[in-house]
Amino acid sequence: MGKVPEPMRNEPSPEEIKENKIYRDWALTTEEYDLICEHLHRLPNYTETGLFAAMWSEHCSYKKSKPVLKKFWSKNERVLQGPGEGAGVLDIGDQQAVVFKAESHNHPSAVEPYEGAATGVGGILRDIFSMGAQPIAVLDSLRFGELNNNDTKHLVNGIIAGIAGYGNAIGIPTVGGEIGFDATYQENPLVNVMAVGLLNQADMQVGKAEGIGNRILYVGAKTGRDGIHGATFASSDFDSGVEKNRSAVQVGDPFLEKLVMDATIKAIREHGDEIVGVQDMGAAGLVSSSAEMADEAGTGVHLDLDKVPQRETNMTPYELMLSESQERMLLVVKADRVAQVSQVFADAGLSAVDIGEVTDDGKYVLSFKGQQVADVDVNYLTNPPKQVMQQSKPQHLNDEGNNQYQPQITDASETLTSLLKQSTIASKADLFKHFDSMVKTNTVIKPGGDAALVRIKGTSKALAMTTDISGRYTYLAPKVGGELAVAEAARNIVATGATPIGITDCLNFGDPDLTIQKFIMNLHSRVKELTTWQKN
Amino acid sequence: MLDPQGEVIKSGLTHMGFNKIESVKQGKYFEIKFAAADMEQAKQELVKMIEALLINANTETYRYDLKELED
Amino acid sequence: MLDPQGEVIKSGLTHMGFNKIESVKQGKYFEIKFAAADMEQAKQELVKMIEALLINANTETYRYDLKELED
Amino acid sequence: MKAAVIQFPGSNCDMDMMHALQDFGVDATLVSHNATDLSDYDAIFLPGGFSFGDYLRSGAIARFSPIMDAVKQADEAGKTIVGICNGFQILTEAGLLPGQLMQNEHPGFLCDEVKLNITNADTEFSRAYPTNEITLPVAHGEGRYYADQATIADLEKNQQIVFKYRTNVNGSSDDIAGITNQKGNVLGMMPHPERAIEAILGNTDGRKLFESILDN
Numbered sequence: 004m005g006k007v008p009e010p011m012r013n014e015p016s017p018e019e020i021k022e023n024k025i026y027r028d029w030a031l032t033t034e035e036y037d038l039i040c041e042h043l044h045r046l047p048n049y050t051e052t053g054l055f056a057a058m059w060s061e062h063c064s065y066k067k068s069k070p071v072l073k074k075f076w077s078k079n080e081r082v083l084q085g086p087g088e089g090a091g092v093l094d095i096g097d098q099q100a101v102v103f104k105a106e107s108h109n110h111p112s113a114v115e116p117y118e119g120a121a122t123g124v125g126g127i128l129r130d131i132f133s134m135g136a137q138p139i140a141v142l143d144s145l146r147f148g149e150l151n152n153n154d155t156k157h158l159v160n161g162i163i164a165g166i167a168g169y170g171n172a173i174g175i176p177t178v179g180g181e182i183g184f185d186a187t188y189q190e191n192p193l194v195n196v197m198a199v200g201l202l203n204q205a206d207m208q209v210g211k212a213e214g215i216g217n218r219i220l221y222v223g224a225k226t227g228r229d230g231i232h233g234a235t236f237a238s239s240d241f242d243s244g245v246e247k248n249r250s251a252v253q254v255g256d257p258f259l260e261k262l263v264m265d266a267t268i269k270a271i272r273e274h275g276d277e278i279v280g281v282q283d284m285g286a287a288g289l290v291s292s293s294a295e296m297a298d299e300a301g302t303g304v305h306l307d308l309d310k311v312p313q314r315e316t317n318m319t320p321y322e323l324m325l326s327e328s329q330e331r332m333l334l335v336v337k338a339d340r341v342a343q344v345s346q347v348f349a350d351a352g353l354s355a356v357d358i359g360e361v362t363d364d365g366k367y368v369l370s371f372k373g374q375q376v377a378d379v380d381v382n383y384l385t386n387p388p389k390q391v392m393q394q395s396k397p398q399h400l401n402d403e404g405n406n407q408y409q410p411q412i413t414d415a416s417e418t419l420t421s422l423l424k425q426s427t428i429a430s431k432a433d434l435f436k437h438f439d440s441m442v443k444t445n446t447v448i449k450p451g452g453d454a455a456l457v458r459i460k461g462t463s464k465a466l467a468m469t470t471d472i473s474g475r476y477t478y479l480a481p482k483v484g485g486e487l488a489v490a491e492a493a494r495n496i497v498a499t500g501a502t503p504i505g506i507t508d509c510l511n512f513g514d515p516d517l518t519i520q521k522f523i524m525n526l527h528s529r530v531k532e533l534t535t536w537q538k539n
Numbered sequence: 540m541l542d543p544q545g546e547v548i549k550s551g552l553t554h555m556g557f558n559k560i561e562s563v564k565q566g567k568y569f570e571i572k573f574a575a576a577d578m579e580q581a582k583q584e585l586v587k588m589i590e591a592l593l594i595n596a597n598t599e600t601y602r603y604d605l606k607e608l609e610d
Numbered sequence: 611m612l613d614p615q616g617e618v619i620k621s622g623l624t625h626m627g628f629n630k631i632e633s634v635k636q637g638k639y640f641e642i643k644f645a646a647a648d649m650e651q652a653k654q655e656l657v658k659m660i661e662a663l664l665i666n667a668n669t670e671t672y673r674y675d676l677k678e679l680e681d
Numbered sequence: 682m683k684a685a686v687i688q689f690p691g692s693n694c695d696m697d698m699m700h701a702l703q704d705f706g707v708d709a710t711l712v713s714h715n716a717t718d719l720s721d722y723d724a725i726f727l728p729g730g731f732s733f734g735d736y737l738r739s740g741a742i743a744r745f746s747p748i749m750d751a752v753k754q755a756d757e758a759g760k761t762i763v764g765i766c767n768g769f770q771i772l773t774e775a776g777l778l779p780g781q782l783m784q785n786e787h788p789g790f791l792c793d794e795v796k797l798n799i800t801n802a803d804t805e806f807s808r809a810y811p812t813n814e815i816t817l818p819v820a821h822g823e824g825r826y827y828a829d830q831a832t833i834a835d836l837e838k839n840q841q842i843v844f845k846y847r848t849n850v851n852g853s854s855d856d857i858a859g860i861t862n863q864k865g866n867v868l869g870m871m872p873h874p875e876r877a878i879e880a881i882l883g884n885t886d887g888r889k890l891f892e893s894i895l896d897n
């Protein structure tokens with residue numbers, strides 16, 4: 004591949020990667036690495052190894068959980084889009100649809116509560132508007148350690164402020180959620196955010212890079228080194244280790260996201276036929292968004308990395324491809340309509356940059372400073388070999404005893420007051436008052452009710468929405484826990500007078516293991532039951 | 540680090556006609572008066588305060604000036 | 611001048627066990643790189659930027675340091 | 682009445698204001714912050730939100746938008762100008778109203794319904810209210826009204842204070858929630874009347890404010 008461009012000088016050679024098993028630092032197994040070499044008939048270079056490591060991670064590919072997740076009952080007459088896209092889409096009549104999805108941002112929030120939670124909101128909103136939908140509500144579901152601990156207080160304050168900081172500024176109301184406390188979460192808070200959007204069915208977009216010769220437009224924030232994991236040998240231009248570590252923290256900019264959101268929705272409404280695909284850059288940013296869109300369409304992609312807007316100097320292809328800088332979108336646009344679509348963004352003070360094109364060869368090709376720095380099959384890159392999950396029953400389930408716990412209550416009123424004093428049960432109003440729950444003037448039932456109720460202007464409809472967790476039950480009995488979560492959520496919806504029409508799950512497990520399988524099989528049957536019951 | 544505030548202030552100034560601005564960074568500034576046995580102890584206390592509360596080590600760096608005042 | 615944040619930070623530090631704090635003031639800090647013909651012009655530009663945008667004269671005061679950089 | 686709702690980058694209550702005005706049958710138009718002419722309109726509304734992210738200080742950057750010269754001309758012509766929340770912040774930064782909005786006394790965003798006293802029922806913004814006590818939503822992190830004592834004394838003397846918090850939720854000087862300029866054609870307030878015009882949303886105390894304006 005010719006002379007090595009300057010920023011890549013410090014990268015290990017393909018031989019060194021193999022020799023020192025560097026891929027293992029990025030969670031590629033030796034078997035996987037060998038498969039890649041065999042497939043390519045050569046050793047992958049540093050950039051390519053990084054692409055595979057990212058795309059084959061569980062986080063991006065669900066290589067372990069997908070077979071189980073397939074078992075969800077995800078089709079009925081309302082479902083316009085089930086699992087597989089940015090978000091699920093359900094028909095709500097009048098040519099409208101509701102789009103919703105939940106996502107966790109646990110680790111970033113544990114490391115950096117404010118920015119972690121804020122960027123969690125930003126990310127889930129991008130999933131919604133990349134489908135062409137207008138976000139109308141945010142919900143949050145949080146778990147912390149016990150509140151009598153200073154670290155917990157720090158996390159609570161930071162995470163609440165982060166959700167508020169992003170959601171309030173972008174002007175999407177945070178209408179509901181829940182907060183629980185348990186020692187289990189002491190150092191691992193759970194931060195799950197759900198977003199709901201309203202879609203005109205005609206505007207529905209999917210992430211597809213169709214049409215040979217179509218252009219790939221990059222919109223939004225410049226790419227920096229934030230969120231790049233793993234060993235970044237190439238970053239030797241940092242003078243200290245501390246500095247390097249900092250660059251991994253993603254920082255949110257709700258102001259920019261609002262501009263990107265409004266302009267993207269406008270572009271889709273005005274040029275829906277010329278915009279072929281839209282995807283946000285989330286985990287594994289540029290590579291996962293572009294490769295997935297190409298795979299979906301069975302095409303190839305050629306990107307010119309010199310065109311990618313860059314916030315920092317001397318960035319390498321590896322960094323550009325794997326950066327998780329926030330507030331970035333990728334659009335595939337018909338070649339002769341680039342100017343019109345770009346104009347919508349220009350009007351909002353944003354630039355849409357043409358960084359590449361859709362090709363017919365099924366290849367994922369990157370060029371950088373006159374060199375070709377990656378050339379792999381799109382399909383191979385995006386579809387890691389499926390893996391069977393290790394199955395073993397978690398120890399605590401084996402240990403479970405047969406004796407039933409029987410509470411001894413001597414003074415019922417004292418028991419009641421002590422229950423009400425528990426932070427998990429006590430009112431959360433002091434926390435959720437930081438969220439703007441009313442902006443957009445649609446919130447009929449605000450935080451504090453059973454489920455939130457958001458009306459749809461211009462119709463006589465409203466959407467009820469809620470989030471529920473049953474962590475302790477799920478830990479003790481995965482099957483029952485899953486059932487209870489579904490049932491509680493359904494009860495909350497029903498209590499507002501609404502009919503449950505769809506569920507999105509957001510499962511926060513440790514390493515994929517038996518628990519998931521059991522949990523999902525069971526959720527599946529419960530969901531089916533519920534929806535069947537609703538039809539009767 | 541990403542400094543969205545600095546970026547927006549920069550473009551604000553540019554729009555106002557200050558067109559030769561290359562970069563704007565913004566940050567916080569604290570002035571703390573406190574008692575300490577001597578300068579060495581003061582320095583240690585100060586660094587502790589900064590790292591424990593005043594900055595977010597994940598996203599911010601700092602520098603400080605220490606001055607002795609009469610009491 | 612009113613500085614609620616300074617007050618909050620002071621009480622935060624005191625709670626954390628730094629109990630000899632007399633006062634905390636907090637403010638903003640900007641680092642601006644810009645081109646100017648000479649130091650005198652740079653100073654005039656800077657004061658304009660500060661007074662027009664960077665501070666609100668109702669409640670804020672300022673001081674500045676001007677340094678020449680190579681280009 | 683022809684009304685303009687100014688849209689700054691980062692405004693997020695612009696559509697809510699449009700919706701409210703249209704509910705009252707007002708011919709309302711969204712006008713970009715980059716526009717320079719407001720001569721077609723009888724009333725100008727600066728909506729809530731986070732103009733320019735509220736980076737630096739809320740309202741500080743927005744006040745330099747091209748539209749602000751036209752807003753000043755509208756003021757000189759005696760037209761009705763209303764700034765809600767971020768709009769209030771912009772009007773004070775621009776010098777169309779005295780004082781400044783600062784970070785809440787207890788730092789952090791506050792979204793709630795608050796009780797207000799109408800302290801001047803004889804303004805073009807409050808005339809239609811039959812009572813002196815109303816409840817309106819607030820949603821702000823920088824809503825603490827501050828002005829020096831001389832300014833507060835002037836406001837009191839000229840009866841420029843229209844709304845006061847019954848319980849001071851953000852530490853505002855003199856409990857101030859909303860004021861007019863001396864001429865009485867410019868109103869700035871932190872509470873959101875446009876969020877309180879429909880029974881389905883649980884509060885209609887904002888309606889009389891719009892009715893007052895329309896009665897002029």
Ligand SMILES: Nc1ncnc2c1ncn2[C@@H]1O[C@H](COP(=O)(O)OP(=O)(O)O)[C@@H](O)[C@H]1O
Pocket residue numbers: 143144145177178179180181182428429431435438449450451452453454455495
């Ligand atoms: N983090 C949060 N964000 C928004 N709203 C919340 C949050 N936590 C709680 N709420 C609101 O408070 C209501 C009651 O909370 P909770 O006591 O957990 O509900 P439940 O009745 O489901 O036990 C929720 O339905 C929701 O409206």
